[in-house]
Amino acid sequence: MKKTLTIAGKEYGTVWLAPMAGMGDASFRRICKEHGADYLTTEMVSAKALCYGDKKTPSLAAIRDYETPVAIQLFGSEPETMAKAATILLSLSDKSGVYPAAIDVNMGCPMAKVVKCGDGSALMKTPAHAEAIVRAMVAALGDMPVTVKMRIGWDDSSLNVVEMAKRVEDAGAAAICVHARTREEMYTPGIRPEYIRMVKEAVSVPVIGNGDIFSARDAERMVAETGCDGVAVARGALGNPWLFEEIHLGKDFIPPTKKERLTEALRHFELMVLEKGERIAVCESRAAIAYYTKGLDGSAKIRGLMNTAETADGIRRILSDFIEEKLGH
Ligand SMILES: Cc1cc2nc3c(=O)[nH]c(=O)nc-3n(C[C@H](O)[C@H](O)[C@H](O)COP(=O)(O)O)c2cc1C
Structure with missing residues (x-):
């Protein structure tokens, strides 16, 4: 090209x-x-x-x-x-x-x-x-x-x-x-x-x-x-x-690891909070984050948890736990 x-x-x-x-x-x-x-x-x-x-x-x-x-x-x-x-x-x-x-x-x-x-x-x-x-x-x-x-x-x-x-x-x-x-x-x-x-x-x-x-x-x-x-x-x-x-x-090209994908999802979320404020970012980030977790072990579980999270800290915790493999499948 x-x-x-x-x-x-x-x-x-x-x-x-x-x-x-x-x-x-x-x-x-x-x-x-x-x-x-x-x-x-x-x-x-x-x-x-x-x-x-x-x-x-x-x-x-x-x-x-x-x-x-x-x-x-x-x-x-x-x-x-x-x-x-x-x-x-x-x-x-x-x-x-x-x-x-x-x-x-x-x-x-x-x-x-x-x-x-x-x-x-x-x-x-x-x-x-x-x-x-x-x-x-x-x-x-x-x-x-x-x-x-x-x-x-x-x-x-x-x-x-x-x-x-x-x-x-x-x-x-x-x-x-x-x-x-x-x-x-x-x-x-x-x-x-x-x-x-x-x-x-x-x-x-x-x-x-x-x-x-x-x-x-x-x-x-x-x-x-x-x-x-x-x-x-x-x-x-x-x-x-x-x-x-x-x-x-x-x-x-070397594809990203699971950890890299989730860390980028978290960063994407933080940028949304900065741009749009917590309330809107919490709602709008669900779709964006779901794409990062697609195909990963435990992605259905993380999607479920994300849908119930109501605060930025809630979302941060879910993604951090997932990064540290603290969530079972
Ligand atoms: C969620 C979503 C929103 C889109 N919004 C626009 C838009 O605002 N303006 C536009 O010209 N095309 C829009 N498109 C079309 C894309 O720019 C693109 O033409 C289409 O998805 C085909 O490319 P892709 O196969 O790489 O997805 C949108 C597509 C998607 C999936």
Whole structure:
């Protein structure tokens, strides 16, 4: 795999963390960065919510200097709202002094509550409209690149990713990430890499391949089958941020021990407490920690205990006891 790719004149590494609503928060992004993720993207942020002044949304979009390069992803379907939201993000950056590498547009989210508003992967059904969104954002953002993440189509009767990619490139998109499934396929196993190859052949901006990368071999296969410039991983990194090291190192990679996995779960939890406070961290960490314990002896027991823990100290105790092998199976 190539080591670098260039977006709007800047060089970046080629192994990316894909955006994940509900999981890809600042604490997880930090951990992935420490394990070698070359480029991060925030959870999707509602353009409408930003424009209407929703109080919680800016914190979802907040980025830290230690996680750069990081893109902020927006979802929405009105060109003016998307452009305005993008400029709001830039004014937040003017305040914090931390700028995103790009503003990314979500054209892939399959969730019913998102597509029913015409957002996310519903934009695959309205190519001219998707193009207008990118054009409006590029006009509003000046030097800040706009990138797009899309699926290969809405369903098998409309496999239009090549047309979509050409349109958004024409509108000024600086890179395109393709999740090689239709909206209808949601996350069913099996991707169609040939569509990423077709996009790569059709556009000249960098193309990032995404879908079902759970190992270094998967990443190599993605590059070999598609010629993509970089890869983005989502589910494979959950509980396994070592995946980035594995992709970078290939056969030299040594997998983490049980103790290393649990120690990282504890650190992930502590970062969540720092970011979100104890109450939210205790609730939200359950899913994140369950991924680290998946497949380990005693993982069902630890999950059960985590579900009843109500305080940060409770969670710390469970993980420490598990690390020290004090919990029976
Ligand atoms: C929990 C979860 C949340 C996701 N949230 C987003 C999101 O906010 N924006 C987006 O473009 N894609 C989102 N995705 C899709 C992923 O970025 C990625 O395209 C998809 O999971 C396929 O990659 P994978 O096989 O490596 O998981 C999400 C996926 C998951 C599993």
